[in-house]
Amino acid sequence: MTISSALDALAPLLGDRLSLRAADRDAHGQSESHFAPTPPDAVAWPRDTEEVSAIVRICADHGCPVIPFGAGTSLEGHTLAPHGGLTLNLTKMNRILCVHAEDRDAVVQPGVTREDLNTHLRDTGLFFPVDPGANASLGGMAATRASGTTTVRYGTMHDNVAALEVVLADGRIIRTGNRAAKSSAGYDLTGLFVGAEGTLGIITELTLRLHGQPQAISSAVCAFRDVPAAVEAATQVTLMGLAVARMEFLDRTCVAVVAAASKTDFADRPHLFVEFHGSETSVAEDAATFAEIARDCGGDDPQVATRPEERTKLWEMRHRAFWSILAHHPGKRAIVTDVCVPVSALAQAIAETQADIAASRVPGPILGHVGDGNFHAALLIDDDSAEDRAAAMALSAQMAERALRLGGTVTGEHGIGMGKLAYMDREHGEGWDVMAQIKRALDPDGLMNPGKMLRQPGG
């Protein structure tokens, strides 16, 4: 009944797909978060669902924690092993099992990344829209209820996962949901496991909703005199029902970094990057309406990019923003915050955050998915500076508290993991206890990704 006895029992099942080597453990004990590395006792690379089930059963028998691991791109320490145990690296389960083009769904294993899937789909006229920036695994994206630049149009993982296969804490394999467009048959178990961060079970298969590649796309970039003007324009775009598929805000600091990295001239002001999907006519109409909105809101004339290479350049700048920020601040690391507020409160939330950052010792360019009211500050710290780290933590707490005050959430898309645990009580109140009741019902021994999301013993 120990982790060690669990590993002994697993060895014959897994052979060289079980590793106790320090290098493997360390590689799975790192994270993009500010938490100290906490390696698991071992790493396993299961091949299929039955093997995941067998592993989980053995771990259950021996009281060994199980931590699922995809691409390792979590920003909140979801894959750390603070209680030790076994990390399940799911990257060998990376097959695209089926694409049902007419039904616009794809069945995939959890280790498939979103870029793999979209490469596979290229010639089908379909695509999978959820885009968190990183080339995350689809299992991990479902587990953290990820979203990103295209969510304003296509939704989050919550909206784009139709069905799941899940291995429960006792090794049972269940299927949730189905391939129909909707169902009102029973509790929404799919929705429960999406965003559960592996604390209720291991996702071993996903049925994902696909979307038609747009017939036409137009992009535009536009400078605004200040944050409220840019946010007001974004709000108008939504209220007027333009078919906006991306709508990204970059504050002055962020624009300066992106401009330097891409050797592009941008005005020293906040910007919106937008993209419209539709027919040739509708995207032209939407781009023209956007230009009117921008002018009405104190923006410049938008630079419109309709040619693919122009658009690609624009969105590469946006997607590379985080790396550009890091490159611009050599020796620093970024603590990336993530709050989401009702859009009516967005201008206030960004302005107050900028003021907090200006008053602090750490720089923090801001960028965000403003159609959703979601934004991030990349708080740049010297990893060796306890003062920097404390300042960043304080800023992050201010942002979270403000988001809750304004009717929003402490995480729009990065999830709770270990990083946002401290805010769960404030955000959910007794609802957090209900989550614990569900957790105890499905994982009474607390072995599924322990140390994350739920109230911790003594916490």
Add this chain to the structure above:
Amino acid sequence: MTISSALDALAPLLGDRLSLRAADRDAHGQSESHFAPTPPDAVAWPRDTEEVSAIVRICADHGCPVIPFGAGTSLEGHTLAPHGGLTLNLTKMNRILCVHAEDRDAVVQPGVTREDLNTHLRDTGLFFPVDPGANASLGGMAATRASGTTTVRYGTMHDNVAALEVVLADGRIIRTGNRAAKSSAGYDLTGLFVGAEGTLGIITELTLRLHGQPQAISSAVCAFRDVPAAVEAATQVTLMGLAVARMEFLDRTCVAVVAAASKTDFADRPHLFVEFHGSETSVAEDAATFAEIARDCGGDDPQVATRPEERTKLWEMRHRAFWSILAHHPGKRAIVTDVCVPVSALAQAIAETQADIAASRVPGPILGHVGDGNFHAALLIDDDSAEDRAAAMALSAQMAERALRLGGTVTGEHGIGMGKLAYMDREHGEGWDVMAQIKRALDPDGLMNPGKMLRQPGG
């Protein structure tokens, strides 16, 4: 510890808002389903959340079942009281508490109906899109995860409920979700209570997502040579990304009834009724593309309706279809089925269902939300005929089994209640046990709307 002692304890709290009168009990023991009336022991009309909480606490103390009741439009016996107990009629909790126009959400009590809300919203430029046909209460629509004609564009209740207030089985009041556009903070409790049919708690407040009233609307109606042609056209509309907001299929039998009732000439063939939402340009473009698709698929030239009165007439015909069917068959009642399949299987599912109906003793016009793969047969029976009833039940079972075989669900939008209980095991397998585990965790005494959705004692 009896129902009777619960009612004694409730009397001083509720005064004349607690009724044990036969007329009130009977009115709440009827349903639109084929189940025999099963009245509760009493009916209460709570005024606010605190009162619901106090009532539920008393019922929990005395072991008294609690059944939430909205507009009573459920088709699957959701509001029956097979174990007796107290029905909570929530129609006095019918206030629209707040509309946040800029954030496009509204906060309402559960007794507000969808028509009440849309009347209230008329001048805001916004509307609440989910339209199950009946003027259901929004609390009931959330509880059954309702959807309807506009789901192809705007989604189901699952997609349009942002946050809830819920009274749990022990009387605790929790809030789930928030007003931000998205969140990845913890288990999706909102999604768990939406569709839980009152078996996990009583919804006492809803935050609903609103949508912009479309700038322009165009509708069209089109006859097709056969079912596969109509379904193929519907599929093409979706695959080509037209901004379709409604796409309704009516089979020949149904068209004949609707034509007779509305004194309109319709060809004696299956029809699609479609509606596009967008800008003036885009809806004209979409209507033109639809005409091309229709011709390519063996349809007639669509009759396009752009004037509001023409559109209203068209959709009134569709919305009145059920009443027209009943009026066309005097003395009969309708058992309304509800299955949803992947759209690639829809033509097959409808054709096989038509063949089953043709071979049976009961007529059954078919109509459906074909953009979602969801369709209904209105099986017309003589209420006194055991043979009719048996034939309808057999047809319903054939439809459900077929839907599951084809990768779909036994209910697209009507829910489980008592009517679809028999299929839960087949649809969910061990997932049904997981639902029971969650139910036991949150309602260990099984007092919240017992007899519905979950495996029954001895079942």
